Amino acid sequence: MPTxxxxxxxxxxxxxAALELESGDSAQVVPTADPRNGDYQTSVAMVLAKARRENxxxxxxxxxxxxxxxxxxxxxxxxxxxxxxFRLEPEFVAQKLVAVSEDPRLGVEKVANPRTxxxxxxxxxxxxxxxxxxxxxxxxxxxIARIARFLGHQVVTDNHLGDWGTQFGKVIYAWKHxxxxxxxxxxxxxxxxxxxxxxxxxxxxxxxxxxxxRLELVRLQKGDPENRAIWERCVTLSRREFAAIYKLxxxxxxxxxxxSAYDVELPSxxxxxxxKGVAEISEGAAVVFDNEISETPFMxxxxxxxFGYATTDVATLEYRVKRWNPDGIWYVVGAPQQLHFKQLFGxxxxxxxxxxxEHIAFGSILGEDRKxxxxxxxxxxxxxxxxxxxxxxxxxxxxxKNPALPDDESxxxxxxxxxxxxxxxxxxxxxxxxxxxxxxxMLSFQGNTAPYLQNAxxxxxxxxRRLDSPFRPPDRIxxxxxxxxxxxxxxxxxxxxxxxxxxxxxxxxxxxxxxELAAKYHVFYEQCPVLTAEGETKASRLLLCDLFSRTIKTxxxxxxxxxxxxx
RNA sequence: GCGCUCGUAGCUCAGCUGGAUAGAGCAAGGGAUUUCUAAUCCCUGGGUCACAGGUUCGAGUCCUGUCGAGCGCGCCA
Numbered sequence: 001m002p003t004x005x006x007x008x009x010x011x012x013x014x015x016x017a018a019l020e021l022e023s024g025d026s027a028q029v030v031p032t033a034d035p036r037n038g039d040y041q042t043s044v045a046m047v048l049a050k051a052r053r054e055n056x057x058x059x060x061x062x063x064x065x066x067x068x069x070x071x072x073x074x075x076x077x078x079x080x081x082x083x084x085x086f087r088l089e090p091e092f093v094a095q096k097l098v099a100v101s102e103d104p105r106l107g108v109e110k111v112a113n114p115r116t117x118x119x120x121x122x123x124x125x126x127x128x129x130x131x132x133x134x135x136x137x138x139x140x141x142x143x144i145a146r147i148a149r150f151l152g153h154q155v156v157t158d159n160h161l162g163d164w165g166t167q168f169g170k171v172i173y174a175w176k177h178x179x180x181x182x183x184x185x186x187x188x189x190x191x192x193x194x195x196x197x198x199x200x201x202x203x204x205x206x207x208x209x210x211x212x213x214r215l216e217l218v219r220l221q222k223g224d225p226e227n228r229a230i231w232e233r234c235v236t237l238s239r240r241e242f243a244a245i246y247k248l249x250x251x252x253x254x255x256x257x258x259x260s261a262y263d264v265e266l267p268s269x270x271x272x273x274x275x276k277g278v279a280e281i282s283e284g285a286a287v288v289f290d291n292e293i294s295e296t297p298f299m300x301x302x303x304x305x306x307f308g309y310a311t312t313d314v315a316t317l318e319y320r321v322k323r324w325n326p327d328g329i330w331y332v333v334g335a336p337q338q339l340h341f342k343q344l345f346g347x348x349x350x351x352x353x354x355x356x357x358e359h360i361a362f363g364s365i366l367g368e369d370r371k372x373x374x375x376x377x378x379x380x381x382x383x384x385x386x387x388x389x390x391x392x393x394x395x396x397x398x399x400x401k402n403p404a405l406p407d408d409e410s411x412x413x414x415x416x417x418x419x420x421x422x423x424x425x426x427x428x429x430x431x432x433x434x435x436x437x438x439x440x441x442m443l444s445f446q447g448n449t450a451p452y453l454q455n456a457x458x459x460x461x462x463x464x465r466r467l468d469s470p471f472r473p474p475d476r477i478x479x480x481x482x483x484x485x486x487x488x489x490x491x492x493x494x495x496x497x498x499x500x501x502x503x504x505x506x507x508x509x510x511x512x513x514x515x516e517l518a519a520k521y522h523v524f525y526e527q528c529p530v531l532t533a534e535g536e537t538k539a540s541r542l543l544l545c546d547l548f549s550r551t552i553k554t555x556x557x558x559x560x561x562x563x564x565x566x567x
Numbered sequence: 568g569c570g571c572u573c574g575u576a577g578c579u580c581a582g583c584u585g586g587a588u589a590g591a592g593c594a595a596g597g598g599a600u601u602u603c604u605a606a607u608c609c610c611u612g613g614g615u616c617a618c619a620g621g622u623u624c625g626a627g628u629c630c631u632g633u634c635g636a637g638c639g640c641g642c643c644a
Contacts (some may be wrong), residue, residue, distance in 0.1 A: 030583070033590085043586055043625095050624065080587045081624065125644075165644055259644095285642055294570065294640075302642040309644050336638055338571055363572080364637080372637095401606055429580070432572065434637070436579065440593095445606040447592035448580080455606050463603050500583065512581065515591085519608095526599095526608045545603095567606080 001099060001107055003495040005029045007072065008040050008086055015066035021048055029086070031493065038077065038085035039489060046082040056082030090479040093488045094540075100492065101473050101547055106554055107495030110152030118156045118320050119145045121332035122251070125162035126238040126258070127171045127192045130245060131380035132373050132437070133334070136362050139426045141332035142251045142560045143507045144360065150558055151499060156254045156324055159242075160316065163235055163258035165309065169217030170199035173209070175230050176216075188237040221263070221306065245384055249419065250560060262315035266307045269315050270300050278350050290346045298343040313344050314351075321353055328356035330505075335361040335432065360505045363434040373437050387419065393443055394418030397451075398567060405566065413564045417451055418443075420561040424450035427559050428511035448515045450561060453552060456518035456525075457563045460549040463530050463542070477540035483524040487544055490520045494551050498558065507559055514555045521548045 002010070008029040016023050026047040029040050045060035052059070057078060064076040064084045073089040100107040121141020124130045141157070149155045174195035183191040203210035220227040235258070246252065270286050273279035279288045284303030300311045320329055331341060341359035348357060367373040375381050395414030398405065405413070425442035428449075429435045445451045464471055479485045497513040500506075530541040553563050 030586095032587090033582085034587075037587065041586085046586080046624065056624070083587070123644095162644065167644085283641070287641070296570090296640050297642095299641055304642075306642080308642070334638095335572060337644085339639060340644090342571090361572085366637095397606085402604080433580080434573085438579075441579065444593080449592085451606070452592095455604075459604055459607085466603065497583085504584075506583090508581080509583065512583090512591090515581095519591090522607060523609095525603075529603070531603055567604085 001103060001109065001495070003107065003109075004088065004096065004489075004492050005031070005040060005496050008042075011067050011069065011072070012042055012044065012063075012084075014068065015063055016044070018066050019062060021063075023048060031496075032085065035486075037079060037083065038087045039073075040086040040088075041083050042086075043083055045078075045084060049082060060084050088489060090485050093485060093492065094477045094479050096492055097488050097543065097547060098473070098475065098477060100495075101543060106547075106551055107492065108150065108498045109495065111499070114152045114154055115327035116154040116156070116324055117148055118158055118324060118326050118329040119148070119332065120158050120160045120330065121145070122246075122253075123160040123162060123333070124238075124242060125165060125167060127167060127196055127234045128162075129189065129193050129380075130242060130383040132365050132383060132386060133380060135383055135386070135422070136365065136426055136431075137332045137334070138246075138249065138251055139423050139560060140360065140362055140431060140507065142249075143427055143558065144330065144332065144502070144505055146560060147498065147501050147507070147510070147558050151502070156326070157252070158320075159253045159256040161239075161242075161256060161258035162309075163231075163238075164221075164260040164263060164312065166214075166217055167196060168220055168231060168234070169213035169215075170203060171196050171234060172216040172220060172227050172230050173203075173213045174199035175234075184237075189241045192234060192237060218304075218306065241384075245387070248387060248415075249423075250562070257316075257319075259309065259312045259316075262312050262319060263307075265315045265319070266311050269318070270307075270311065273300060273314075273347075273351075276351075278347060288343070288347055288350075290343065290350075293342050293346050294339055296339065296343075298340075298347060310340065310344070313340075314347055317344070317348055317353070317357075318351075321355060326355055328358065330358045330360055332360045332362070335363055337361075358505070360431070362431040366434050366436045368436060368438060370436065387422065389439075390418035390422045390443075391415050392418070393439055394421060394451075397443060402567065409566070413567050416562045416564045417454060417567060420450035420454060420556070420563075423559065423561050424453070424511065427507040427561075428515070430508050431506065448512070450556075451567075453514055453518045453556060454563050454567060456521050457549055457552050457556075458565065458567050459525060460521065460545045460552075461565050463545055466531055467542075471542055471546060473543055473546065474536075474539040477543050478536050479540065480537070481524075481528055483520075483527040484540065484544060487517075487520045487524040487548065490517050491544070491547050491551055494555065498555075510555060511559060514552055514559075517548070517552060517555075521552075 012027055016027060023044055027044045029042045032038055032041045045063050046056045049056035049059045060078040060082040064078050067076050069075055072092050073087045077085045079085050119141055122134060122138040124134050145155050145157045178198050199213060203213050220231055274286060279286050279300055285299055286301035287297035287299050289297050298310055299308060301307060338361055345357045365373045373381055391414050394417040398410050398413050421442040442449055445455060479488055497510055501510050528541055533541055556563055
């Protein structure tokens, strides 16, 4: 089913062809910013007039005259410096809504050419706590993967676990010297974290400890059985902890291949890079130079013979290409690593890989003091505690506002609202801006927040619970009130917005749309009573409510956010 | 020093790849409710889009420079 913008563009292109005007890709039809200028507009006349040295308004007039608006709306108007403005007649909107209502995809078409895409995100480090720093990657990556999949792409999500890094030198050293087996049984993650911190602290004070940590790492990477056994136990314990968090968040992965999965490939891969002349030896290390990117080398083998994550990332890329032959590999990793990814992609190009590589970068989470978010004691905030606090705070709100709800239901709602608030706070913001974490803002029922959107959904569902007989979508509807028409047109935009999210990887485009949609529903809700209406008016309003609830539920689902039926 | 990402209302942020008089929420003030969940809606005030040039019919958006912030720059990830 074509979107409204596509339908209008088709009519526009026909008109341009009839006038023998070459428009290239300038014949874009977009929604207007201001309803006074109609519903959709195109600036194609101004673009063409420039190239042809014609008067833009006159050309716009000739184009507008040629556009066949039969069944859509009145003749387009020429306005301002040469815009062509389109208005949709209520009957067209009504017919389109009935059609969308019969479509389980709500007017979102699948892409014509599905691609195979690897999306790497979350990527926490084993034996280190998952903290707020990981939440953006997890939530953003999950949303992008969901949307890509919904659009028909073949998506493989991969949690690239940091299970082979230098932190293991410290963990193993501490394991051997300060392990408390009882604590490990009772609170495995807390004990692992304590061990890491202990070794980290001591190695900062004592260079000898640091050296011993390094040696433990070398032993592990050379296959020492004792260290290997310790490592395996750490991995098992950490993965169990991560799995609990992912389950709470509703995030699933197709693969969870850690860095260690590529370890055996590293030595030969570096030799190959050297043989091809991509890498060279410098100061005893194997490095790749690309001065067009940076003077900083990309180090694929340290002078002590060890390998860092740069090497692993090249090997991972090769593995993915071999195994899935993907069209794209998307890395959802923080903005500070931009140089690393530029260099990695540069190496991939020099190795001849044609796959579309994208670093989907994002900014940091700040505390209300505008500095990196920390606990009172200056450490990063453990993710689990943060999520539990979100659920806790949401629970208090729900019980406060709706004390009549049974306990188990209000607990379930608290989870949906609390987690939704955290996720939505991330996703409603442009991914590159550092954002300020604020409980009161994300849990507010006013403004661009998850609870506001969830409440709009709940209000729409409440109507159906009060219906005497089951709702049957009508074959035709009538949109008489301005609030009905405004809401209807906004619902129709869903099919335009969802695909646009992948254009620049901006889930906030979808989030902002859903906010506008909810706001328009609220206006409709205030102005147009449903249950007390009669006949065709009632049927039309019920259809709007039904479509609204399905659209906002689907939209939030694409962001990884659930909706409650009551709250 | 070099590089990356930014700088929009008092605060937190949008701004749909260059379009019309730059928009929301919070905060401030005023109004609407015997409710389909007021957990909402409506109205009012609030701006040199950091600054200076340039590109063009048109710049918050693109290019150059300046100032300011955050981050990154060989053996951490």
